Amino acid sequence: MSEPILRAINLTKSFFLGETIYAVNDVSLAVAAGEFVVITGPSGSGKSTLLSLLGGLDRPISGEVVLAGHRYSKLSENGLALLRRRHIGYVFQFFNLINHLTAVENVSLPMRLVMRNRREIRERAEYLLETVGLAGRRDHRPTQLSGGEQQRVAIARALANEPKVVLADEPTGNLDSKTSAGIAELFKRLNEEHGQTFVVISHDDMFHEYADRVVYMRDGRIEKVV
Amino acid sequence: MAVVGMAVAGMVLTSSFCLSAGYPAGVEWVYRQFLGGEVLVYAGRWVVYPDEAVGAGQGWWGMSWLGVGELSHLGWFHPELFRDGFLRPLEAGEGHLDWGVLEEVVEEEALAGYYPCLLLPALMVVKEEGEVERWYWSPLRGRVVEVDEERYRFRELLVDGRVLGEGDRGQWVCLVDARREDVGVPSLGVGEEIELRLPRVGYDASGRPYFDYGHLESLTLQVVGTYQLPTRYIYYLDELEDLAAAQLYWATPEVLVTVETFMEIWRWLGGQGLPPIRQAALMVDDLSRLENLVGNLRRRLPDHTVISVPQQVRIAHARGLPEAPVGLPREVLEERQRRWTRARVQLALPMDVRLVILGLVYLVAGLLLAGNLLVMVSRRRREIAILKVAGAQSRDIAVMVISEALFLALLGGLVGFAVMSPMVLWTHLSNRADVVEVLVRALGQLTVVTVGFTLLFAWLPAWRTARLTAMEVFRNE
Numbered sequence: 001m002s003e004p005i006l007r008a009i010n011l012t013k014s015f016f017l018g019e020t021i022y023a024v025n026d027v028s029l030a031v032a033a034g035e036f037v038v039i040t041g042p043s044g045s046g047k048s049t050l051l052s053l054l055g056g057l058d059r060p061i062s063g064e065v066v067l068a069g070h071r072y073s074k075l076s077e078n079g080l081a082l083l084r085r086r087h088i089g090y091v092f093q094f095f096n097l098i099n100h101l102t103a104v105e106n107v108s109l110p111m112r113l114v115m116r117n118r119r120e121i122r123e124r125a126e127y128l129l130e131t132v133g134l135a136g137r138r139d140h141r142p143t144q145l146s147g148g149e150q151q152r153v154a155i156a157r158a159l160a161n162e163p164k165v166v167l168a169d170e171p172t173g174n175l176d177s178k179t180s181a182g183i184a185e186l187f188k189r190l191n192e193e194h195g196q197t198f199v200v201i202s203h204d205d206m207f208h209e210y211a212d213r214v215v216y217m218r219d220g221r222i223e224k225v226v
Numbered sequence: 227m228a229v230v231g232m233a234v235a236g237m238v239l240t241s242s243f244c245l246s247a248g249y250p251a252g253v254e255w256v257y258r259q260f261l262g263g264e265v266l267v268y269a270g271r272w273v274v275y276p277d278e279a280v281g282a283g284q285g286w287w288g289m290s291w292l293g294v295g296e297l298s299h300l301g302w303f304h305p306e307l308f309r310d311g312f313l314r315p316l317e318a319g320e321g322h323l324d325w326g327v328l329e330e331v332v333e334e335e336a337l338a339g340y341y342p343c344l345l346l347p348a349l350m351v352v353k354e355e356g357e358v359e360r361w362y363w364s365p366l367r368g369r370v371v372e373v374d375e376e377r378y379r380f381r382e383l384l385v386d387g388r389v390l391g392e393g394d395r396g397q398w399v400c401l402v403d404a405r406r407e408d409v410g411v412p413s414l415g416v417g418e419e420i421e422l423r424l425p426r427v428g429y430d431a432s433g434r435p436y437f438d439y440g441h442l443e444s445l446t447l448q449v450v451g452t453y454q455l456p457t458r459y460i461y462y463l464d465e466l467e468d469l470a471a472a473q474l475y476w477a478t479p480e481v482l483v484t485v486e487t488f489m490e491i492w493r494w495l496g497g498q499g500l501p502p503i504r505q506a507a508l509m510v511d512d513l514s515r516l517e518n519l520v521g522n523l524r525r526r527l528p529d530h531t532v533i534s535v536p537q538q539v540r541i542a543h544a545r546g547l548p549e550a551p552v553g554l555p556r557e558v559l560e561e562r563q564r565r566w567t568r569a570r571v572q573l574a575l576p577m578d579v580r581l582v583i584l585g586l587v588y589l590v591a592g593l594l595l596a597g598n599l600l601v602m603v604s605r606r607r608r609e610i611a612i613l614k615v616a617g618a619q620s621r622d623i624a625v626m627v628i629s630e631a632l633f634l635a636l637l638g639g640l641v642g643f644a645v646m647s648p649m650v651l652w653t654h655l656s657n658r659a660d661v662v663e664v665l666v667r668a669l670g671q672l673t674v675v676t677v678g679f680t681l682l683f684a685w686l687p688a689w690r691t692a693r694l695t696a697m698e699v700f701r702n703e
Contacts, residue, residue: 057615058697077695078619085617098609110616161617 004030005197006054006165011063013049023049024060025220033164036191036198038207041217047201048169050217054199055088055167056080068164085113089158093170095150097142103129103153104138110160128156132186148179155186168200181206231594232635232676236642238587239675240668262341262378262507264516265523268531269322269504322502323530331526332508335519343505344368344488346495347437348422348481352412362411364479366422368488371395380453387416387451394450395486404452408477414449420481421446427497435502443495447481588675592683599631599687610691611699620692627691631684632677639676643669
């Protein structure tokens, strides 16, 4: 295994809901650059919480996350934002597209934080839409797109700033099986062609065949790694 | 709502600034100083028209008495502002303004003040060869020393000698126009004496005063100073077809004495109580009130001519007054600016009131803006969360919110400006020449104030939004 690009070291995150619930409990995980990792497990096993900790969206109560040599605990909120901007792409279960923007504008959004040249932004956004197979839908708004198409737009948006790591939280959780298969294949293709690291949370077994490793979680802990 | 609020604020600011900028623009100031106020009230109702037959190159003005309702107010203008020549209130017929009514009007309308024109008919006597006496029309005018000093800046108008001062109250001394010859009256120098003949004052059966030209009294006054009244520049092409400028002056045959001396003469001539007033100049604090005020005065004084100076100037312009203030030499403009700066002291109170109103309007507009921003960002929490996930820093979000607030506010302000500008143009009667400058300055002020208020009121929504975290939003959805 090559040098890990993303490492979780003894991560713990708890919530107080009448009693203390450990959503993530002393989890350690190393993800190598270019690896395709699937995290799976039953509902409430702490997958999404782990992903938000890996993405720097949330802070653990203990433990550490290191991405490309950057220790999250040493970074401020703004520092984490910069890290996300440069190194992380995020894909959500419910796509989280902005309805009043077109597909190409949605994809452009993260680039506007980095690039200033509008033409370059648009060209790259169009290229990314083409990559995810939506060249002909770039001027459509999310409401004019199917679920699968919306998720492809969301994936293109996640790739906008050429992140080292793409984190996907149940990317097919809202899609039918045929569309889900298409998305899974797209992830794998991007992983192979662009060498990007993918950490995908999914209930869906179809991801397993594409994964380099499958991490099983239960009760906030890693149960096994296959 | 934010745009509407800012539009209203923009309208108020634009109108407020533009209307108050009438004098700073230097357009009407000269007329105010020259005519004594923004509103002139003439005894009786008059129309004036030039009589080219009288005077060489100097048009005198004939006057016709017309009844109430026969004239529209647009038919009146101060002839001086149109062509050479001037209205002589003494010849303006039988009407006279009542002191009591004037004071009542001033009190009711909360005017800044009024300045009655105190005139007595007088003839200057010049003895020619063979003891032949030649008489020239040279009315006697009473002046209030303090007003001349503060409002008319008589000191600046002085050509020779000195102005009338405290020590001249009740004394037989006078000022005369250094350009008397321009109106066909012999000139006088400092130290010379002027002999005047004045008609005695009689009273008719109804108790109204009249001047008895059958009985003239002789009066000698000593000239202590000469002055000149610059009015406007004219521009013309000289023999070489080059653009040349010349200062014009308003020449008058009047003999100026202190109001105390005037009253002594009035009583000496047999006058009782206060002399009749044929003309009064009224000052307003705020030009925005001017036309309303004139309308009210016309209703209150149906038998008199009430005209606003800006209205007159506009009419004069419409009739072809060629000398717009544009292009005035820098030193003249600077002098006008200095005069305005001094005059602002008089206008300080109403300006404060206007500032308070303006502040309140902007406060409401700002609160509307802030409220709208809060609603707007609460509706766009998901979008902001997505941006945060994509790597937007708090600063990026704050800048986004403030930029949108600025856009809305400036859009509203511009709408207000656009709505108000034509009205200002219309109301800003005499500002034909400088109106562009006034509007540009108003736009600049509007922009600065709007940006300032927006930053102030958008700060809270921007701060709250910037603090939002993606997890907060996603958990609550």
